[in-house]
Amino acid sequence: ETGVTQTPRHLVMGMTNKKSLKCEQHLGHNAMYWYKQSAKKPLELMFVYSLEERVENNSVPSRFSPECPNSSHLFLHLHTLQPEDSALYLCASSQEGSGSYNEQFFGPGTRLTVL
Amino acid sequence: GQNIDQPTEMTATEGAIVQINCTYQTSGFNGLFWYQQHAGEAPTFLSYNVLDGLEEKGRFSSFLSRSKGYSYLLLKELQMKDSASYLCAVMDSNYQLIWGAGTKLIIKP
Numbered sequence: 001e002t003g004v005t006q007t008p009r010h011l012v013m014g015m016t017n018k019k020s021l022k023c024e025q026h027l028g029h030n031a032m033y034w035y036k037q038s039a040k041k042p043l044e045l046m047f048v049y050s051l052e053e054r055v056e057n058n059s060v061p062s063r064f065s066p067e068c069p070n071s072s073h074l075f076l077h078l079h080t081l082q083p084e085d086s087a088l089y090l091c092a093s094s095q096e097g098s099g100s101y102n103e104q105f106f107g108p109g110t111r112l113t114v115l
Numbered sequence: 116g117q118n119i120d121q122p123t124e125m126t127a128t129e130g131a132i133v134q135i136n137c138t139y140q141t142s143g144f145n146g147l148f149w150y151q152q153h154a155g156e157a158p159t160f161l162s163y164n165v166l167d168g169l170e171e172k173g174r175f176s177s178f179l180s181r182s183k184g185y186s187y188l189l190l191k192e193l194q195m196k197d198s199a200s201y202l203c204a205v206m207d208s209n210y211q212l213i214w215g216a217g218t219k220l221i222i223k224p
Contacts (some may be wrong), residue, residue: 002157042119043202043214056211090157101146101165102210106157 003027006091006107013081014115021076021110023091031096032074033104034066037088049074050096081114088112117141119215121203126221127193135188135201135218143208149177149188150202152217158202161188190220198222 004025013019025032034046048056049068063085065077074091088111092104120138127133139147146165150158164170164179164186176189188201203215 002159004157040123040216042216043204043212045211096210101163102206103148103160103163104212106150106159108155108157 002105002107004091004093004105004107006089006110008110009108010111010113012113012115013078015081015083017081018077018079020078021089021091021112023074023076023107025072025074025091025093025105025107027093027095027105029093029095029105030071031094031102032068032071033092033094034074034076035090035092037090037109043090047076078112081112083114086112086114117207117213119203119205119213121201121215121218123216124219124221126223127190129193129195129222129224131193132189132191133193133220135190135203135220137186137188137203137215139184139186139203139205139213139215141205141207141213144181145206145208145210147177147179147186148204148206148212149186150204152200152202154199161201193222195222195224 007022031050036044046060047066052068067075088109090109091107094102094104118140149161152158162177169178174191179186200217200219202217204212
């Protein structure tokens with residue numbers, strides 16, 4: 001148990017569906033991240049929120065839309081996805097600032113399958 | 116471009132020692148992380164190196180040479196539960212983590 005929870009753990013959706021992934025951290029951290037993990041590929045950083053403001057986009061397609069209503073919650077809204085978007089989506093949090101080396105704590109991920 | 120290289124897969128025997136290497140080329144360096152990820156689970160933090168040398172933490176040790184752009188993770192007295200993927204990540208000058216693809220470690224009895 002890392003203090004970061006994600007729901008749902010598994011999601012199957014069609015290309016025309018709209019769904020949302022949810023992440024919650026119970027660690028009092030001030031930064032949250034969305035990553036995409038595909039088999040045998042490095043983790044791909046999608047979005048970073050620091051102090052509830054988005055600071056990184058990394059050219060993610062607009063069919064992925066993040067939302068960070070407060071420092072403990074992070075959402076990833078999905079619409080009109082493609083089969084190649086099937087992957088494990090990981091949420092992470094960290095404490096940014098002096099005296100910290102920004103160790104990231106990960107949630108268990110959402111396994112997404114797009115049909 | 117930025118790049119992290121580590122072997123795709125390694126096999127070792129229970130009770131033995133294994134060394135997982137990681138080489139990197141990044142724009143700046145603010146530390147190197149090792150994470151462990153069991154299948155279907157979250158990556159969990161193992162170690163952090165920012166200065167050259169060896170950091171020991173129980174059965175696991177991590178080494179860094181900044182001049183060579185090189186690190187290794189050393190696992191001693193291997194146990195079956197050590198079967199997992201081991202991820203190397205470097206924090207660049209923008210404090211962004213650059214990740215390797217991970218090394219899948221298979222432990223055999």
